[in-house]
Amino acid sequence: MSHGHIPDFTDNELWIVRSTLKERYGRKVETQLADTEVMLDGVGVTWCPALFWSARGANFTIVKTAAGRYKTFFYFHPEHQLGTGIDNYDDIADCTVSVLQVESDHVRAQKIKTDESPAQDDAPDKPDTSPIFWGD
Template identity: 35%
Template sequence: MAIPDLTALEKSIIQQSINERWRKGGIVAEEVEVELRLFKGDREVTACPALYWEHDGCTFLVAKTGENRYRSQFFYSAKEQFSTGIEEYTDLGDCVLFLLRLQADHESERKKNFPTA
């Protein structure tokens, strides 16, 4: 099954959310392709278009998994990966917003628990 590419509007929604979160700017999401198992029982992976960006040691990913279907996650390393807990979104704005909010909350907790010297 071929997943449709991200549209200009979808890319714009993601980039606008990034710009609102980090007002200083300079963070530009890059187009990538990721391989995902679309359903729990899948043995094969499916190539999915995605946007990827990094900020302050954290990597973010928003993937399109079908027409009006999206997944997101952020991670610091292979052992430290997080999602919003929602398997798939049908609203891209919600997908990105919840991802950024969860990561901001997580980052706040990390700084409380592991303050830098």
């Protein structure tokens, strides 16, 4: 699909993301290329290339909004997307590490909140929370 002036992910960008994911999870993680509509600069909707993967109950997306510009988010359920707090990245490695770290922090906070609440039945689809992040 044509993205107008937005180039597809380069082999180098894909290698950076895939290498980071392999380091994070200790195994190869399948990534999928996609196209998505994104509101850019409040002007209108634009088709953008996107990179998607799933790991440990979470889904991640990096959207390429221009050459060398990226947005990212993750979600456990599509209706509740979470971001990093940074609107745009100019380095795909920083973008990838940031979304992984924010997701890890979110899972850790949810686990702490669950551990501090009264006992509940364990849900079978509960995301795996260990190890939390590199070196944990």
